[in-house]
Amino acid sequence: MSKQPSQQHAKVTSGQGKSTDEDVEFLEDDDDNQMDFDMAALNLGEKKLKIATAKPKKVSSIASTPVSSQPSSPKVTPLAKIPPSKRVDVEAEYAKRTSDKAKLNMVVIGHVDAGKSTLMGHFLYALGQVSEKTIRKYEREAQKIGKSSFAYAWVLDETGEERIRGITMDIATNSFETTSKQFTLLDAPGHRDFIPNMISGAAQADVAILVIDATTGEFEAGFDANGQTKEHALLVRSLGVQQMIVAVNKLDAMEWSKPRFDEITAKLGTFLIQAGFRKSKLHFVPVSGLTGENLVKKTEGCPLYDWYKGQTLVERVDQFEPPVRLLDKPFRMAVSDFFKGGIGSSSGVSVAGRIDAGHVQVGEQVVAIPGGEIGVIKTMQVNDDTATWGAAGDSCLMTLTGLDIMQLSSGTVLCTPAHPVPVTSTFIAQLVVFDIKVPITSGFPIILHHQSLNEPASIVKLIATIDKATGEIIKKNPRHLSKGSTATVRIKLDNRPIPLETFKDNKDLGRVMLRKGGETVAAGVVTQILTFGS
Ligand SMILES: Nc1nc2c(ncn2[C@@H]2O[C@H](COP(=O)(O)OP(=O)(O)OP(=O)(O)O)[C@@H](O)[C@H]2O)c(=O)[nH]1
Numbered sequence: 001m002s003k004q005p006s007q008q009h010a011k012v013t014s015g016q017g018k019s020t021d022e023d024v025e026f027l028e029d030d031d032d033n034q035m036d037f038d039m040a041a042l043n044l045g046e047k048k049l050k051i052a053t054a055k056p057k058k059v060s061s062i063a064s065t066p067v068s069s070q071p072s073s074p075k076v077t078p079l080a081k082i083p084p085s086k087r088v089d090v091e092a093e094y095a096k097r098t099s100d101k102a103k104l105n106m107v108v109i110g111h112v113d114a115g116k117s118t119l120m121g122h123f124l125y126a127l128g129q130v131s132e133k134t135i136r137k138y139e140r141e142a143q144k145i146g147k148s149s150f151a152y153a154w155v156l157d158e159t160g161e162e163r164i165r166g167i168t169m170d171i172a173t174n175s176f177e178t179t180s181k182q183f184t185l186l187d188a189p190g191h192r193d194f195i196p197n198m199i200s201g202a203a204q205a206d207v208a209i210l211v212i213d214a215t216t217g218e219f220e221a222g223f224d225a226n227g228q229t230k231e232h233a234l235l236v237r238s239l240g241v242q243q244m245i246v247a248v249n250k251l252d253a254m255e256w257s258k259p260r261f262d263e264i265t266a267k268l269g270t271f272l273i274q275a276g277f278r279k280s281k282l283h284f285v286p287v288s289g290l291t292g293e294n295l296v297k298k299t300e301g302c303p304l305y306d307w308y309k310g311q312t313l314v315e316r317v318d319q320f321e322p323p324v325r326l327l328d329k330p331f332r333m334a335v336s337d338f339f340k341g342g343i344g345s346s347s348g349v350s351v352a353g354r355i356d357a358g359h360v361q362v363g364e365q366v367v368a369i370p371g372g373e374i375g376v377i378k379t380m381q382v383n384d385d386t387a388t389w390g391a392a393g394d395s396c397l398m399t400l401t402g403l404d405i406m407q408l409s410s411g412t413v414l415c416t417p418a419h420p421v422p423v424t425s426t427f428i429a430q431l432v433v434f435d436i437k438v439p440i441t442s443g444f445p446i447i448l449h450h451q452s453l454n455e456p457a458s459i460v461k462l463i464a465t466i467d468k469a470t471g472e473i474i475k476k477n478p479r480h481l482s483k484g485s486t487a488t489v490r491i492k493l494d495n496r497p498i499p500l501e502t503f504k505d506n507k508d509l510g511r512v513m514l515r516k517g518g519e520t521v522a523a524g525v526v527t528q529i530l531t532f533g534s
Helices: 005-015 021-029 031-039 046-052 056-064 090-097 116-126 132-144 153-161 192-202 218-223 228-238 258-274 313-318
Strands: 102-110 172-177 181-186 207-213 243-249 282-286 332-342 345-357 359-361 365-369 373-382 385-387 389-391 395-401 413-415 426-433 444-450 453-466 473-476 486-493 511-516 519-530
Touching: 090 359, 090 389, 102 116, 102 228, 116 153, 116 172, 116 207, 116 313, 132 153, 181 313, 207 218, 207 228, 218 228, 218 258, 228 258, 228 511, 228 519, 243 258, 243 313, 258 282, 282 313, 332 395, 359 373, 373 389, 426 453, 444 486, 453 511
Parallel strands: 102 181, 102 207, 207 243, 243 282
Antiparallel strands: 172 181, 332 345, 332 413, 345 395, 359 389, 365 373, 365 413, 373 385, 373 395, 426 486, 426 519, 444 453, 444 511, 453 473, 453 486, 511 519
16 A cells, blocks of 8 residues: 655654654664665665765765855845745645545656657647547548547647647646646657756656557667666656656557567566666556547457456556655755746746755745845646645746846755755766766766756766675776766866755755766766855
8 A cells, every 4th residue: 555645754863854864864863865875876786775874964065055156145034024824834734635545656658659649649648638629620630631540639739829828838638637646747758859958857856657559560669778768767767756657558559469569578677677677666558549449448349358357557557656855855946947927916026846855835025045135926727727835746837026136046045044945066976877978978978867957077087886686886986987887987077067956865956967969978966065165
């Protein structure tokens, strides 16, 4: 049975804000955190954790103290402007809300033409999210242009056009409910040119569906070095997604072949486990997005059920475990979009994003980092509804007053003024190196992806390579890093400092992805934030 979010967050936040030996133990003891830290991108053994946290006091004191580029913490009481009688006890309200259906963000990934849109469009239709009339209309229109099979895919495309005011509030395109959960569906383009967009989508995801084209030659094309299957899977895992369903799609075109399903499950399963997914959190479901088989219902007489006795896609989706929400941590929201004018009025600026940690309420003061200017939350929408407060995990659109729009840019993080996020140009990260052709050497230029931000940077120092199995240092000051290696490196931003936290302090803001020439070369976690010149 799935854990309730409230129980989970109580566990995670117990050591928040300070770094003590308890924290180290806490990380080691907690099953999910251990898994996250060990396997997310790093794929290291237990001992590595000790290396990463060898000097916890130092790392954390640097991390939680603003570094030299950042204005010192403004002396503000964030709730000062709200009369005590109007203040919301967010934690109490949140506890009430968690008794409702748990909310999860789900990203759908996979190689180009794997059938992601058709699958999800049909899935939403089968769940009653799309009317019969709409589908019939799409079928007629699709037939007119000779693409009748695209009718279901248009369900998602149309929603894209309907995005309110043309802003991309997250990249959410749809939402749906299952028996026990509420899902926001995040769209992820399959084409490799769009991988940066996919990263910002996946950065907001709790869980994923990986869609595989099971037809002859197509699974293989997606799975080889140039395909996106492996890259997408590695990316979402590196971004913190632990639970994934593999939808083995288009099996209708393979006469519902069990040997083909088994072959894909075996090959992909081996790879995904190496990539850091835990077997118990990976589930393979045979489906057809086109015919709708095994999405929500099982058709009597379909040859699939001669050998498949497992769950439908929706049954499996309903069993995703609610993610851990960092409710007790200082408020953080990485800005994914912003525009002039407020929700329903012309004054102020509106800011969209997903709350990474903590909570906020209308009337509360927040600080935009970098820059350090303070604004007050005038109105808020949470998951598309008007709200008076929002908490970790919520997609938020808020109007701020007192904040100049010039203070906002892609990568701005809104924080509680008492504990702003550190800003730095230099940091130490532990990386796992992907399937690269040219080894990484000192001075290697990269594009650093952090949340929705991508910035030019360089790997300025190769500190050590690390043994994946034992976590021990293999070599200090290595001359290069080759594919598959795990290493500690120092990274420096080329143009400007960015808001960053250590992975230990904030899992979302403590992950980075390194790309070069349109390919992902490495992913990892921030272990130490350095001041300028260090
Ligand atoms: N036989 C069969 N064809 C399918 C199935 N699902 C999708 N297709 C076909 O595969 C093609 C690609 O489907 P899309 O849904 O557009 O694929 P996609 O993964 O969303 O594509 P991108 O967004 O471009 O990456 C279309 O011609 C679909 O009709 C399926 O279950 N069975």
